[in-house]
Amino acid sequence: MADSARVRIALLSTSDTDLLSARASGADYAWANPSRATDLEQVVADADLVVFRLLGSPTDLWDGLSAIKERGTPVVVLGGEQQPSAELMEHSTVPMGVAAEAHRYLAEGGPGNLAQLHAFLSDTVLLTGFGFEPPATVPAWGFAERPGSTDGKPRIGVLYCRAHETSGNTAFAHALADAIDATGAATGVPVFAGSLRSAPDDLY
Known part of the structure; x- marks a missing residue:
């Protein structure tokens, strides 16, 4: 059982928006992007639990995860897509149900969900007593708030990834x-979307 007054979770993610959300969450995270960082051992050194989120396949996993598992630190391995990857989750040392719920927090994204992910993993894996809320749903797509009106001008959409919206980037x-x-000839309308490959019909 970890000390509920201090639980450090290392988040290693190939998605920079995950890391931005973790930093803004206020929870005790250490974070790094494993595709760029060279000091991953230092990032995970004091971690009570490690979350590794990868946009890739099991062959792309960091070799250092084996040493983390050997010393008994719980590891949660997740895919970087919106849909969970059972193939990657199988490399976790926590129950599959816990890994699947952790994926939901990250797939929804944002600082609030990252704060609750920290509390969820602390309570369910490390047996602390923080208390946690389920993942908060974020719309699959939407319009960013902007001042002003269109004044009848043509509207030009600026499409960007939903993950940037949830992280505040x-x-x-x-x-x-x-x-x-x-330009004075049109109005820019920022529109965020989770994925154009699986976009809902109402996005168009």
Whole structure:
């Protein structure tokens, strides 16, 4: 049982928006992108639990995970897509149900869900008593809030990934919309979407 006053979870994710959300969550995370970082051993050194989220296949897993498992640190391995990857979750040391629920928190994304993921894993795996909420659902797509009106001008969509919306990393989309507005000929409309490959009909 871990000390409920301090539980550190290492989040290793190939999605930078996961890391942005973890940083903004206020929870005790250590984080790194395993596709770029060279000091992963240092990141996980003091972790009570490790979450590894990978956009790839099991052959792309970090070799250091084996050593983490050998020393008894719980490991949660998840896929980086919206749909869970059973093939990757099988490399976890926690029950599949716990890994599947952890995936839901990350798939929905955002600082709030990352804070609750920390509490969920702390309570269910490390047997602390923080208390946690289920994953909060984020719309599959939507319009970003912007001031002003269209004044009857043509509207040009600026499409960006939903993960950027949930993590608050939206400045670039608004900058593009501002540039469209500055032409005086049209209005930029930032639109976030989870995936164009599996987009709902109402997005179009």
